Amino acid sequence: MINRRTFSLAALTGLLAAPHVRAAETQDKATAAQPDDDVHTMTEFPAEWQGAEEIVLLGYPGMTALDLVGPQYMFASLWGAKVKVVAKTLDPLPTDTGLTILPDVTFDQAVAAPDVICAPGAVSGTLAAMQDSETIDFLADRGAKARYVTSVCTGSLLLGKAGLVEGYRVTSHWFTRPLMTEFGAIPVDARVVRDRNRITGAGVTAGIDFGLALVGEMRDETYAQSVQLIAEYAPEPPFNAGTPETAPPMVTKMMRDMFAGLPDRIRALARQ
Known part of the structure; x- marks a missing residue:
């Protein structure tokens, strides 16, 4: 079952992993274009995030x-x-x-x-x-x-x-x-x-x-x-009384x- 935490972690994982998967798939094709630098920097999962x-x-x-x-x-x-x-x-x-x-x-x-x-x-x-x-x-x-x-x-x-x-x-x-x-x-x-x-x-x-x-x-x-x-x-309280x-x-x-x-x-x- 997907809950909010599962979704949050999956979203973060997907954010990092998706460019890596796409790059791996395209590298198997002779006609694949090389990913740009910005995308390439996201292909490695930061070890300190675990x-x-x-x-x-x-x-x-x-x-x-x-x-x-x-x-x-x-x-x-x-x-x-x-x-x-x-x-x-x-x-x-x-x-x-x-x-x-x-x-x-x-x-x-x-x-x-x-x-x-x-x-x-x-x-x-x-x-x-x-x-x-x-x-x-x-x-x-x-x-x-x-x-x-x-x-x-x-x-x-x-x-x-x-x-x-x-x-x-x-x-x-x-x-x-x-x-x-x-x-x-x-x-x-x-x-x-x-x-x-x-x-x-x-x-x-x-x-x-x-x-x-x-x-x-x-x-x-x-x-x-x-x-x-x-x-x-991104809090925007309706009143300034905090x-x-x-x-x-x-x-x-x-x-x-x-x-x-x-x-x-x-x-x-x-x-x-």
């Missing part, structure tokens, strides 16, 4: 679905990579939007030293996960061994609770970004922030940017551009008031 990464996405009840699904889409486009959603159990995970996600493996079954570990965020779901010792212990253990330690949105709070961002520059959702100092991190107002092997994405949709950036890191720019094109990722600075002041105030009690809860959890 990998064997082990990528672990943390799953927990109440997480924000897009925090996980956005980067998962990008990671699933990496040739040869194994992308797994890991959770305490294999029970279905309800997300904060009502979408249910099925984990692939449990904490005990997850690879010991992943190439990438990624923590998605949420609000109440993240606060609960911060108080779950098994979840935090798992993050701390795998994060200490991972090639890349990453998060999306308030997933950075989980990294902080696991002791993985002290002394690192990080981003988070705009509302919780200043609170990263509670974990010894250095908050940065940017959509994607990299400090050594810590790569963090800002709120929710920034997980797509973060995931695509890491695809470019683990392959190359052309590979990442191909994935972006297949995804037709940050506190661009949203109408009334809207920004309303959202800040809605989560007015959240900072104190996070500070309390950080100090436990």
